[in-house]
Amino acid sequence: MRRTVYLDHNASTPVHPEVLAAMLPFFGEVYGNPSSVHGFGRAARDAVDDARATIARFLGSRPDEVVFTSGGTESDNFGVKGLALARGAGHVITSRIEHHAVLRTCEALEGQGFEVTYLSVDDQGRLDPDDVKRALRRDTLAISVMHANSEVGTIQPIAEIGAIAREHGVPLHVDAVQTFGKIPIDVEAMGIDLLSFSGHKIYGPKGAAGLYVRRGTKMVAVQHGGEHERRRRAGTENVPGIVGLAAAVEIRSREMGGEAERLSALRDRLWDGIRGRIPETRLNGAKVARLPGTANVVFRHVESESIVLGLDLKGIAVSAGSACTAGNVEPSYVLVAMGIPVDWAMGAVRFSLGRSTTAEDVDYVVEAIEPLVAKLRLASPSRTPVTT
Amino acid sequence: MRYSPTLVDHFLNPRNAGLMRDADGVGEDEYAGCGDLTRVFLRVRAGRAAEVRFQTYGCGPTIAAASATSELARGRTVEDLVTLKPEDVETALGGLPDDRRHAADVAAGALRNAALDYLRRRDGGEAGRPGRV
Numbered sequence: 172m173r174r175t176v177y178l179d180h181n182a183s184t185p186v187h188p189e190v191l192a193a194m195l196p197f198f199g200e201v202y203g204n205p206s207s208v209h210g211f212g213r214a215a216r217d218a219v220d221d222a223r224a225t226i227a228r229f230l231g232s233r234p235d236e237v238v239f240t241s242g243g244t245e246s247d248n249f250g251v252k253g254l255a256l257a258r259g260a261g262h263v264i265t266s267r268i269e270h271h272a273v274l275r276t277c278e279a280l281e282g283q284g285f286e287v288t289y290l291s292v293d294d295q296g297r298l299d300p301d302d303v304k305r306a307l308r309r310d311t312l313a314i315s316v317m318h319a320n321s322e323v324g325t326i327q328p329i330a331e332i333g334a335i336a337r338e339h340g341v342p343l344h345v346d347a348v349q350t351f352g353k354i355p356i357d358v359e360a361m362g363i364d365l366l367s368f369s370g371h372k373i374y375g376p377k378g379a380a381g382l383y384v385r386r387g388t389k390m391v392a393v394q395h396g397g398e399h400e401r402r403r404r405a406g407t408e409n410v411p412g413i414v415g416l417a418a419a420v421e422i423r424s425r426e427m428g429g430e431a432e433r434l435s436a437l438r439d440r441l442w443d444g445i446r447g448r449i450p451e452t453r454l455n456g457a458k459v460a461r462l463p464g465t466a467n468v469v470f471r472h473v474e475s476e477s478i479v480l481g482l483d484l485k486g487i488a489v490s491a492g493s494a495c496t497a498g499n500v501e502p503s504y505v506l507v508a509m510g511i512p513v514d515w516a517m518g519a520v521r522f523s524l525g526r527s528t529t530a531e532d533v534d535y536v537v538e539a540i541e542p543l544v545a546k547l548r549l550a551s552p553s554r555t556p557v558t559t
Numbered sequence: 560m561r562y563s564p565t566l567v568d569h570f571l572n573p574r575n576a577g578l579m580r581d582a583d584g585v586g587e588d589e590y591a592g593c594g595d596l597t598r599v600f601l602r603v604r605a606g607r608a609a610e611v612r613f614q615t616y617g618c619g620p621t622i623a624a625a626s627a628t629s630e631l632a633r634g635r636t637v638e639d640l641v642t643l644k645p646e647d648v649e650t651a652l653g654g655l656p657d658d659r660r661h662a663a664d665v666a667a668g669a670l671r672n673a674a675l676d677y678l679r680r681r682d683g684g685e686a687g688r689p690g691r692v
Contacts, residue, residue: 480570
């Protein structure tokens with residue numbers, strides 16, 4: 172069988188077998204609606220309540236502060252719009268490198284009369300907490316900052332930003348989709364008022380996610396209907412998904428520390444292998460405060476999509492920093508915001524490692540990339556190749 | 560796989576990739592939508608493309624299209640090269656997805672420009688220069 176190596180864990184992860192086992196009964200014998208008063212419903216309600224308690228413990232919060240949603244995008248929409256619409260008018264602070272779930276939501280709010288400040292980041296993708304402080308206005312109603320960036324893995328100084336937010340009485344929303352279950356999060360210690368998290372980045376199911384909402388935070392629901400989730404998010408709970416999300420969290424709380432250390436070492440092995448063999452490469456993102464399994468690497472003179480295709484043909488899954496959609500390629504807005512020249516940004520490839528990644532996998536990938544990049548560069552007009 | 564085996568083969572084993580020094584004709588074309596760029600070099604003997612080389616910057620299909628074009632062009636008269644159609648390149652690749660058709664346009668365009676450059680030089684005009692290096 173052909174060898175396959177999956178290095179796209181920031182996009183999604185396989186469901187852990189224990190998670191799947193925990194979910195299965197809720198597709199079968201426990202099928203009641205948690206809102207129903209009969210035994211079938213109560214059994215489902217108990218499972219949802221248990222899951223909520225598990226996640227609350229993991230975050231250092233109270234169970235009633237956890238709201239289940241259908242995904243990270245919904246959580247981000249709910250968090251940012253929920254805060255803004257509760258006030259009706261005002262100002263939001265965010266950064267230029269947020270996920271589109273936050274950026275597009277902010278743009279939609281601008282269309283409704285809200286004002287948004289998009290803060291710049293430095294060349295490592297790091298937000299300066301002083302910039303947050305300087306951007307605050309009397310009518311600032313929310314600060315929304317991601318915990319770690321999905322493309323480059325840079326971790327933001329959330330605790331410092333949280334302290335500023337608290338000092339000025341402005342709620343802080345944190346998109347933690349890429350960090351939840353990977354590095355420690357304590358909503359109390361970090362001064363977080365709302366936190367988006369998702370299951371499928373941590374070996375849980377897709378379609379199961381949540382938003383932590385600090386008790387007393389003034390916000391409104393954005394999805395209306397029944398009185399689910401304490402009237403904060405209407406819609407029958409995705410019981411199997413919620414159970415799976417909690418099971419994934421249980422596993423992460425056991426494995427997270429050791430796994431972060433292991434992945435950091437593998438990530439460094441990958442980068443050392445690449446830079447040792449291939450000239451004109453560059454590692455993007457913070458050198459130290461970076462997600463354990465994430466390495467964003469530029470291969471100069473080559474378009475990233477051709478590397479993704481070449482590696483795919485070798486059974487290796489990675490993701491391109493630039494994507495050609497319907498014949499249009501835009502360099503990554505995250506890399507551009509970090510001041511990386513466009514011709515470099517076009518050759519950026521993201522490697523995101525995970526539970527299944529081994530040292531042999533990493534070595535196999537390095538072995539495969541070297542001749543691929545050499546061949547692509549030979550044909551590239553931005554470099555003088557060998558002639559015959 | 561959304562690409563044909565022929566396309567994949569051209570991508571993995573590009574034919575005639577690289578610079579040609581003292582070419583008789585040089586042409587470029589690019590697709591502004593995604594920054595794809597292909598440059599074609601021709602060596603002409605007795606009115607035919609005796610040798611064809613290319614350089615390209617772009618996604619997999621763009622590289623494959625340039626490679627296939629270099630094979631299609633070889634041995635043809637220069638006049639033929641001017642009229643080679645993107646559809647011919649696409650056929651030679653075993654098809655292209657809709658959102659990658661520009662790969663064939665860029666390759667055929669670069670070949671046409673190289674052929675026109677040769678004809679201009681032959682007829683006493685100035686040698687064309689690629690717009691971007």
